[in-house]
Amino acid sequence: xxxxxxxxxxxxxxxxxxxxxxxxxxxxxxxxxxxxxxxxxxxxxxxxxxxxxxxxxxxxxxxxxxxxxxxxxxxxxxxxxxxxxxxxxxxxxxxxxxxxxxxxxxxxxxxxxxxxxxxxxxxxxxxxxxxxxxxxxxxxxxxxxxxxxxxxxxxxxxxxxxxxxxxxxxxxxxxxxxxxxxxxxxxxxxxxxxxxxxxxxxxxxxxxxxxxxxxxxxxxxxxxxxxxxxxxxxxxxxxxxxxxxxxxxxxxxxxxxxxxxxxxxxxxxxxxxxxxxxxxxxxxxxxxxxxxxxxxxxxxxxxxxxxxxxxx
Numbered sequence: 001x002x003x004x005x006x007x008x009x010x011x012x013x014x015x016x017x018x019x020x021x022x023x024x025x026x027x028x029x030x031x032x033x034x035x036x037x038x039x040x041x042x043x044x045x046x047x048x049x050x051x052x053x054x055x056x057x058x059x060x061x062x063x064x065x066x067x068x069x070x071x072x073x074x075x076x077x078x079x080x081x082x083x084x085x086x087x088x089x090x091x092x093x094x095x096x097x098x099x100x101x102x103x104x105x106x107x108x109x110x111x112x113x114x115x116x117x118x119x120x121x122x123x124x125x126x127x128x129x130x131x132x133x134x135x136x137x138x139x140x141x142x143x144x145x146x147x148x149x150x151x152x153x154x155x156x157x158x159x160x161x162x163x164x165x166x167x168x169x170x171x172x173x174x175x176x177x178x179x180x181x182x183x184x185x186x187x188x189x190x191x192x193x194x195x196x197x198x199x200x201x202x203x204x205x206x207x208x209x210x211x212x213x214x215x216x217x218x219x220x221x222x223x224x225x226x227x228x229x230x231x232x233x234x235x236x237x238x239x240x241x242x243x244x245x246x247x248x249x250x251x252x253x254x255x256x257x258x259x260x261x262x263x264x265x266x267x268x269x270x271x272x273x274x275x276x277x278x279x280x281x282x283x284x285x286x287x288x289x290x291x292x293x294x295x296x297x298x299x300x301x302x303x304x305x306x307x308x309x310x311x312x
Contacts, residue, residue, distance in 0.1 A: 008299070012292045019288040020072055023281055024065050068281075077282040082274040087282045090267060097167060098263035100174055101255070102248045105183050109190050110241055116191075117198035118225050121206060133199075139192035144185075148258050151185045165260040182255045197240060201233040208232075235302055242298035246290040 071077045077087035116132075123129050156164040162181035168174050205211065206229060214224050253265030264283065271279040 005296070005300070008296050012289075012296075015292060016072075016285075016289060017069075020069060020285065021065070023284055024068050027277055027281060028061070028064070071282075072285055077278045080271075080276055080279055082271075082276045087278050090279060091264070091282060091286065094262060094264045094267045097174070097261050098252065098256070098265065100171065101179055101182055101186075101252060101261065101263065102245075104175075104179060105186050105190075106241065106245065106248065108183065109187060109194060110237070112187070113191060113194040113198045114230070114237065116195050117202045118230065120195070120199050121202045121225060121229070122221065124203060124206075133196065136192040136196050139188070140196075144189050144254055147185050147188050148254065151181065151188070152258070155181060155184075165258075167259075167261050178259070178261070182252075182259050182261065186252065186255060194240075198233070198237060201236045202229055205229045205232045238298050238301045242294040242301070243291075245294050246287050 075088055079086050080090060083090075120129050120132060152164055156162045163177055166178055168178065202225075211224060211228065214228055215221075219228075252263065253269050255261065256263040256266035257269060267279065268283055270276070271283070
């Protein structure tokens with residue numbers, strides 16, 4: 001396993017270099033001239049030239065690319081163009097609130113979806129199964145904005161069960177008062193597609209030969225589901241969970257925006273609105289790196305779930 005990890009980590013390097021090159025090309029040729037953005041509308045050629053010199057944009061492209069690579073290696077992307085705050089401090093201060101929402105969400109979503117998928121598998125083909133799948137289809141067709149507005153109006157404004165917006169300095173306060181409603185909304189949005197996906201994983205395993213053999217030996221249906229089926233269905237489930245983790249950091253931007261949560265998703269939206277290129281580039285690189293790391297963790301988890309698998 002150690003040699004496999006070394007090979008995979010070595011493969012991450014050229015992949016990450018490709019991502020860096022793509023980001024560099026997009027922001028230098030397609031994203032426009034940052035000097036004009038920083039200079040504002042009331043500017044003159046001298047100001048623009050001074051800004052270009054400060055940013056190193058008057059140097060050859062290969063020098064600018066090397067500067068960007070050094071920024072990635074040293075985790076030093078300079079300062080935000082809009083606030084003057086260092087990019088590294090912005091990201092570190094925004095990760096905590098995002099993780100405070102995402103970690104409970106991913107745990108609850110996975111546990112609830114797996115439990116419901118196994119229960120639905122027990123009653124597969126019945127009217128309850130068909131009704132539940134129809135409800136999931138309807139739930140998937142509703143925009144997240146509708147969920148946010150309805151839940152905020154009834155649960156926060158009318159019933160006063162949760163605060164409408166806000167975020168505190170204490171982790172305990174956030175978990176008790178500010179996190180529950182955003183997590184409930186995101187669960188309402190994510191359970192339906194996740195349940196349909198996990199149900200298909202479970203039903204695929206139920207149709208395998210080893211399940212028929214277990215039934216022929218007299219193994220109980222509950223043991224078949226919770227021991228044999230779940231263990232094999234866990235592999236695609238792990239793939240789904242690990243692949244969604246990096247995207248959730250950005251994907252929760254609507255929740256963070258509506259609830260005033262100072263997370264990564266909200267910061268991305270603000271950076272795009274302000275054309276704050278250093279923040280956007282840094283977050284893009286980090287999300288790409290996290291995606292590759294979580295893919296590696298998923299492969300290692302496969303081995304823990306089923307030791308018979310060979311990592312090559």
